[in-house]
Amino acid sequence: MKKPRLYLIKKPHPSGSDAHDPTTIQPHVSARLRHPRQSDPTRNIFTVNPDVDAPTLLTNASQNLAMLKVMSTDLTAKLEGRHRNVAVAMHRLAVLAEMLVNQALENIGSPGSRGKPTGH
Template sequence: MIKPTPNPPEDPATSPYESLDSKKLHEAAERALDHHLGTPPPKIHLADARKGQLFIVAPDVDTDSLLANASEDIAAIKAIAGDLAFEIEGSRRNVALAIYRMAEGAQLLIDRAMDNLDPPNPVEYRVKV
């Protein structure tokens, strides 16, 4: 069989990474080898991340937003626990009601904290004479 193009020259001094993208190809090859040969990837260090902690709260979120989100989460927990309590019986119902009551207490604490941050405007009562 006759090939339309000749074989490339066989020169041992020629590197396969001498193209314009040789650095990118070399880095990709190294990553692939590291992945398949089990070399651990480099660890990412975040200033606010703690060891063993999966989630963190963004450090630039204001207190009002944090409390508002906590309040919404507690309301969702109350809804789930309340619905569950009316679908089951016995000691499991008592557990669901206990979760509901604890969430209700946390909701009251969050609401008070939000009021302390941004107190409502006092209503002025004027008596007509």
């Protein structure tokens, strides 16, 4: 099944020959594609202080992933069919990422631990 194309209509109600005039209808293109050299504004909303140590960053990442896990579990319970399958896949990716971050924390010795990395 083809995806519908989105068009930006400059005039609220094109009529007659104006309805198919290419100057009145333009394919919708994201701002990022129109201006690829311009910085992405969503990347500039949040920044991470480069002076924060790795264990603190990993602890925060682990907590964020845990929250994502809970939200994706709630979402999965409310969906059915292929949308549910997508939510389950997102949940599994969050679980895997949390496991990787937690293992990295263990390997470097998280704050509050005795500082002994657990080499496996």
